[in-house]
Amino acid sequence: MKKFSKLAAIALAAVSAFALCACGSKTSTANGNENGTDASSVKVGLITLHDENSTYDLNFISAAKAACEKTGAELVIKTNIPEGQEAYEAAVELADAGCNFILADSFGHEDYIIEAAKEYPAVQFSHATGTKAHTENLENFHNAFANIFQGRYLAGIAAGMKLNEMIEAGDITADQAKMGYVGAYTYAEVISGYTSFYLGAKSVCPTATMEVTFTGSWYDETAEKTAAQTLIDNGCVLISQHADSMGAPTACETAGVPDVSYNGSTASACPNTFIVSSRINWEPYFETVINAVAAGENFPVDFCGSLEDGSVALTDLGSAAAEGTQEAIDAAKAQIVAGELHIFDTATFTVDGETLTSYMADVDSDAEYAPDHEAIVDGYFNESGEGLRSAPFFDVKIDGITLLDTAF
Amino acid sequence: MSNKKVHEPLFHIVKRDEMTFKKALFIRLLAIVAALLLCAVITMVVTGQNPISVYGTMGVGAFGTARKTWVTLQNVSILLLISLALTPAFKMRFWNIGGEGQVLIGGLAAATCMIKLGDKVPGGLLILIMFVASLLAGGIWSVIPAIFKAKWNTNETLSTLMMNYIAIQLVAFFTVLWEVPKGSGKIGIINQNTNAGWLPNLGVPSFTGSKYLLTIIVALLITAGMFIYLAFSKQGYEISVVGESVNTARYVGIKVEKVIIRTVFISGAICGLTGLLLVGGINHTLTTTIAGGQGFTAVMVSWLAKFNPIIMVFASLLIVFLERGAGEVATNFGLNQSFSDILTGIILFFIIGCEFFIRYKITFKRGGHKK
Numbered sequence: 196m197k198k199f200s201k202l203a204a205i206a207l208a209a210v211s212a213f214a215l216c217a218c219g220s221k222t223s224t225a226n227g228n229e230n231g232t233d234a235s236s237v238k239v240g241l242i243t244l245h246d247e248n249s250t251y252d253l254n255f256i257s258a259a260k261a262a263c264e265k266t267g268a269e270l271v272i273k274t275n276i277p278e279g280q281e282a283y284e285a286a287v288e289l290a291d292a293g294c295n296f297i298l299a300d301s302f303g304h305e306d307y308i309i310e311a312a313k314e315y316p317a318v319q320f321s322h323a324t325g326t327k328a329h330t331e332n333l334e335n336f337h338n339a340f341a342n343i344f345q346g347r348y349l350a351g352i353a354a355g356m357k358l359n360e361m362i363e364a365g366d367i368t369a370d371q372a373k374m375g376y377v378g379a380y381t382y383a384e385v386i387s388g389y390t391s392f393y394l395g396a397k398s399v400c401p402t403a404t405m406e407v408t409f410t411g412s413w414y415d416e417t418a419e420k421t422a423a424q425t426l427i428d429n430g431c432v433l434i435s436q437h438a439d440s441m442g443a444p445t446a447c448e449t450a451g452v453p454d455v456s457y458n459g460s461t462a463s464a465c466p467n468t469f470i471v472s473s474r475i476n477w478e479p480y481f482e483t484v485i486n487a488v489a490a491g492e493n494f495p496v497d498f499c500g501s502l503e504d505g506s507v508a509l510t511d512l513g514s515a516a517a518e519g520t521q522e523a524i525d526a527a528k529a530q531i532v533a534g535e536l537h538i539f540d541t542a543t544f545t546v547d548g549e550t551l552t553s554y555m556a557d558v559d560s561d562a563e564y565a566p567d568h569e570a571i572v573d574g575y576f577n578e579s580g581e582g583l584r585s586a587p588f589f590d591v592k593i594d595g596i597t598l599l600d601t602a603f
Numbered sequence: 604m605s606n607k608k609v610h611e612p613l614f615h616i617v618k619r620d621e622m623t624f625k626k627a628l629f630i631r632l633l634a635i636v637a638a639l640l641l642c643a644v645i646t647m648v649v650t651g652q653n654p655i656s657v658y659g660t661m662g663v664g665a666f667g668t669a670r671k672t673w674v675t676l677q678n679v680s681i682l683l684l685i686s687l688a689l690t691p692a693f694k695m696r697f698w699n700i701g702g703e704g705q706v707l708i709g710g711l712a713a714a715t716c717m718i719k720l721g722d723k724v725p726g727g728l729l730i731l732i733m734f735v736a737s738l739l740a741g742g743i744w745s746v747i748p749a750i751f752k753a754k755w756n757t758n759e760t761l762s763t764l765m766m767n768y769i770a771i772q773l774v775a776f777f778t779v780l781w782e783v784p785k786g787s788g789k790i791g792i793i794n795q796n797t798n799a800g801w802l803p804n805l806g807v808p809s810f811t812g813s814k815y816l817l818t819i820i821v822a823l824l825i826t827a828g829m830f831i832y833l834a835f836s837k838q839g840y841e842i843s844v845v846g847e848s849v850n851t852a853r854y855v856g857i858k859v860e861k862v863i864i865r866t867v868f869i870s871g872a873i874c875g876l877t878g879l880l881l882v883g884g885i886n887h888t889l890t891t892t893i894a895g896g897q898g899f900t901a902v903m904v905s906w907l908a909k910f911n912p913i914i915m916v917f918a919s920l921l922i923v924f925l926e927r928g929a930g931e932v933a934t935n936f937g938l939n940q941s942f943s944d945i946l947t948g949i950i951l952f953f954i955i956g957c958e959f960f961i962r963y964k965i966t967f968k969r970g971g972h973k974k
Contacts, residue, residue: 271934272934273934274933277890277892277895278789278890279886279888279890279892279893280885280886280887284670284674287670288668288670288671291668291670302787302789303787303789303791303890305791306791306792306795306888307792309792309795310792310795326784379788380786380787380788381785381786382784382785382786382787382788383784383785383786385786386786411775411788557784557785560783560784561783562781562783564783564784564785590785590786602779603779603786603788
């Protein structure tokens, strides 16, 4: 009997372990809306790290579906593809299945997509958030990103307006205007994001400060929830995030703390605390590429969308937004589009008490993290600038932001 | 007191005598058929899809194209290798639940060689160093709990399990140390341009299988080797004796401590070899999830096959087939991944559950009959 219970325990352990690990293939939607456009010859393959439950991946899936519906291109989606050889297998399987444009959405997919691109020179591959297309010199491998820091800045303005409202109402003093930010990794994309968010808030609420903590994962609902709760316990009166689950927004809703989310509106799950959310709208990019592929034309090696072309978008304001927020956002947006306002204007922040006059950024990826390009031009940090690369490389630690941990 | 009626339960569970192979096989087939029927009903009720075409799609997912077949065989090989690695330890009643960690440590050793020696030593020598490093790393990782077991009779189920988490954290630490670009938490493909330390592809590049063949051949060799080792070698016999009874083993002069440590080292070394294949041959990178939980799935495979290496081939094939087939079902029918996981879960539940009916029989209460 003892032997049997041991056996049962092991079988149980094995089964539960299997259940935990049994995720990891693909889902798809075929979508052949033939409406007469010549893009119907285009078959798009989309590779995503998670599925619709992740706000990040959902943002890609929705955009791809909308763009394909509009242009008449066919769409095949493979979800839950890990950042390993599986990404290569998924890409070549899509190529074998006749896709002529294949996009992968997660940072760790990039090297595997490059391998697939080398093998299928007739198929166009693209990788969102990647850093290597501008140095790889492969004709059929592309990167894409958008100036999301512009969207973060505008969302930051909404946060700052909320802080002002709380100060005026006497809920907090001006010195207590501390925000919290749940980040994934100490990666440039995250640093660029939280810094632009902070600068947006500071532009309307000068006493604002911020604490940042990192979870070490792009999607970890429990860790993000715990991190948000820790920040709230630390006295943060407003939370934002750069991680892909609903962890932080739901923690805010429970605690009644206003929240600026990311990748799309969380208003339905968090009706009382949702302020606004910024996101990259991938639809313009998908459309550009589908039309280019249909016409047999080239498209940018390293595409960088912006507020202007609709690639950077803000959701509608939630009920928690302060009065006058929309007007403030619209005004700043007009200035950004007109080129009058630069997000990383060196006059608006200091590093160790000093104004930044020169900064060599690591634009070309290498194992030594060697800085290779001067990023300060005309008094501002030229994030994702022309001739550099689309993926963010702003990794300066500015005053006013405290990092609680940097383990990841 | 004495005239109180004795309540007889509705049914008894009675241990069976040893069942014939044919009858046991019949029960297992019956379980699979029952599982497929239940899955068919659930598929129809929940999704309205035709179950026959769903099953057909599973076949396409695993074997639909030449490449799909090769990937399926490669995945079978990896799961099979880990299952084979655990088997000698299990046969000795040493519950090595640490396959996951031993694979990871083997992979970590291979990745370390690729990163640190990639541009310093010639290709062939580098692969040789990686081979030795991975096997040793996996072996040493498994031997640590084995020494504690042999010397102080500690519980190896717990200690091998815990060693997994240490291995995962070590890999996480080195991932952050070697990440490119900074802060991204990803090492990326190692030596992507030089291919230093990449295990060779076999055959001409135009042959689809060339990328996958090495892993498959290694798995075949280890399967044959393990079968012979367990069934015909003196050491294999010692493993059986220690597994049956430690005291008998001592009585006939077997050095039990030595057998435990030696066997568990072999177990860990084969896991380390699998780590080498995963890092040097397949993924060319290192992540904490590179073993993907297969160190645990392998425990089930080894048990399902009753520690027989040949049957293990089929058990691994079954599990990989379900996994890959389920993925294809999700793709073609626009269903969520979770639906395929449900189907896989049902099938495995029936297969594991039927083992109960092979070992025990249920006798129901019959009215009027008294002993």
